[in-house]
Amino acid sequence: MEKAKSTMIALLEKYWRAETTLEEEKILAEYFREPSTDPDLQPYNALFAYFEEEAGVLPSPGLEARILHSITPVRHFDWGMFSAAAAILVLVASLFLLTPKPAGPIQNSTAVTRITDTYDDPDQALAAVRHALLIASNHLNEGRKQIINK
């Protein structure tokens, strides 16, 4: 009996250090289940009875499914993205719809027109552009002077 007691104490100490094997824990559980426990060790009866009782508690049916359901990301319809896409489409559409269309008797079509070169020689073309820029420059300065003088 004393031997059994000392074995149990040794096992208990091992148990508190969390070093017991499953087998040893089974021995402890069986020992404390018996009412004939050594009086010194009887306070542990209630504790082991409690462990056994708690070990028997099973999760309610469907728990795993509920957990999986709550942690699986659900793909909601993204209204933000939808709104952004719609806004861009409206913007693009308005570019075409709101661009002023030519109207009136002397206006021409808006089709992109190919410009036919007057000159074949880039030097001559540059001379013409240069002349025109100087005329524009002169007029710009004249206009600015008039604005300043007003």
Place this chain on the structure above:
Amino acid sequence: MKRIITIALMVIAFANLHAQDDAISRFFGKYLDDSRFTVVSVSPRMFRLMSKIQWDSIPSDLKQTVTRLQSFRIVSTETTPYTFYKEAYAAIDKKEYEELITVRENKDDFRFMIRATGNTIHELLMIAVDKDGFTLMCFVGDIDLDKISRLAADLDIKGMENLKNAKRK
């Protein structure tokens, strides 16, 4: 989402290309085939060819202005200039072209109009009239008005008068 943005940008780019057509094409196309008008055109292709020119002797403001241009056109006539001027001015879409400078002396007028996005000027349109004639001048590209203003200051003003006369030839 990325795909939508890419498509939108492509469409906007296409719309911009469409907008590259100058005012002369859009509002005054019929003048181009009218024998009463003199037309001078320099196409984007020709502007690209100009890169082969010897630019050493060209003033830097002029070089920088020209290299940023895409196309240029002048349409002018000596026939009923005031009538054409009035008709042409009425035809320009004022929502798109902002009036920059207007100078009026008796019956002689000239106006500068620009088409711009933010601070970037894409087109400079000059429309001018005096008793000798009516002129529409259109520059398309990335236009720097300050640089253009400085071009005349770099030349002597005598030369400018000769240029003005040369235009009418």
